[in-house]
Amino acid sequence: MNANAPDPGLLLRQLERERAARKNAEALLESKSLELYQANQELLRLNGTLEERVHERTLELVAARDQALEASRIKSQFVASVSHELRTPLHAVISYSEMLLEELEDAGLGQLIEDQRKIQGAAQHLKMLIDEVLDFTKLEAGKMELHAGSIRLDALTANLRDTLAPLAQKNANRLDVQMADDLGELVSDRLKLSQCLYNLLSNACKFTENGTVTLSIQRERQQDGEWYSFQVSDTGIGMDAGQLARLFRPFSQGDSSITRKYGGTGLGLAITHGLCQVLGGEITVDSQPGQGTVFRMRIPATPPQEAPEDADAASS
Ligand SMILES: Nc1ncnc2c1ncn2[C@@H]1O[C@H](COP(=O)(O)OP(=O)(O)OP(=O)(O)O)[C@@H](O)[C@H]1O
Ligand SMILES: [Mg+2]
Structure with a gap:
């Protein structure tokens, strides 16, 4: 037997060790691939539900916005119609008190004239306040038109x-x-x-x-x-x-x-x-x-x- 020839037993053991190491590596690779696959699947699932959840949330937000807009529209409409309704009788108070004032002046009823002026002043003030609320409501609703x-x-x-x-x-x-x-x-x-x-x-x-x-x-x-x-x-x-x-x-x-x-x-x-x-x-x-x-x-x-x-x- 040649003294330099490799020992077949040693070669065999070396080969065995390499095979075992490759097997281990393959098993590790397989388990990592599986983990990766599972993680990927989970990601895909989450992505799917995420889109669904974003869609649901968007729908909820749109509904909430629409409700708020509708509430604001109803409020503006209510304030506008109440202000409008208040103005009609107020116009009557103002014009009748103007007439009464003239009659009192003609009749020379000094003290009553003063009282009548106060009634008229208060009615004018009330009208100004109602007009302000009406203007503000119109501006808020973007309904103020320009007449140039x-x-x-x-x-x-x-x-x-x-x-x-x-x-x-x-x-x-x-x-x-x-x-x-x-x-x-x-x-x-x-x-x-x-x-x-x-x-x-x-x-x-x-x-x-x-x-x-x-x-x-x-x-x-x-x-x-x-x-x-x-x-x-x-x-x-x-x-x-x-x-x-x-x-x-x-x-x-x-x-x-x-x-x-x-x-x-x-x-x-x-x-x-x-x-x-x-x-x-x-x-x-x-x-x-x-x-x-x-x-x-x-x-x-x-x-x-x-x-x-x-x-x-x-x-x-
Ligand atoms: N020229 C000014 N000098 C000092 N303060 C002012 C002046 N103009 C406005 N202000 C301040 O700004 C506030 C708001 O003014 P704004 O005209 O909106 O309301 P108001 O005069 O109090 O009430 P309204 O105009 O509805 O009768 C006033 O209450 C006052 O504190
Ligand atoms: Mg003011």
Whole structure:
């Protein structure tokens, strides 16, 4: 026997060990493949139910959204119809009290005239509150329509001056109107613009004493077109950062002491903000406590959509 020839016993054992090792590896591979297969199956199953669950959840969310929208629509409809129903008898109260006032004046019944004026004042106030709620509901429902036409700014400001004179006098304020010379033609919704300016000016008169309330109007050519800027500034109590942050939210007033002292519902600015958007414009404010307030409203010289109707004719 050749001394260098490999020992067949040794070779056999080596071969056995390799075979056993390969078998082990194959068994391991098989068990890992099985695990992988099972994990994959589980993943597929989860994926299937996940899609199902996402679909179910989406359906639930859509149903909840639809319910909320429907509830909101019913609420708006209810508020709108209640406000509308309240206005009808109120109109009767206002017109009969006007008639009665004239008769009392003719008959020279001094004390009764005063009482009658108070009834009329209260009825007008009630009507204003109902109108505010109605406007707010319309804005919330996106149902406020734009009636655009050419606006005579001199007539509009003269009207505002007359309407606001008693409010300005009440707090001994001076009411100034400054209009640039080159104002040209503004085409927008006269009633809505007038309502915005009235809200801003009446606030300025309400929150200022022995001061000045100024409305200044300018036309501005900017990169994004022609704009009209309406600035209402006052020298009144001003507002702090907290008040400014929630200013255009509905029913938001400075604090409870302001509600007690000045009254109001806190809807005026929310409505002004909404109306300004309907006009295609925007409103900003600058104020500091004790330093007065400046509201700036800018609206486009022509309305955001085609509206051939004449505002002065349509809304008067
Ligand atoms: N010019 C201003 N100066 C100081 N505070 C102001 C001024 N304008 C508005 N505010 C503050 O913002 C709040 C909200 O104004 P907004 O016009 O919405 O409501 P209101 O005047 O209180 O009530 P309403 O207008 O519904 O009768 C006011 O209560 C007041 O605290
Ligand atoms: Mg107000």
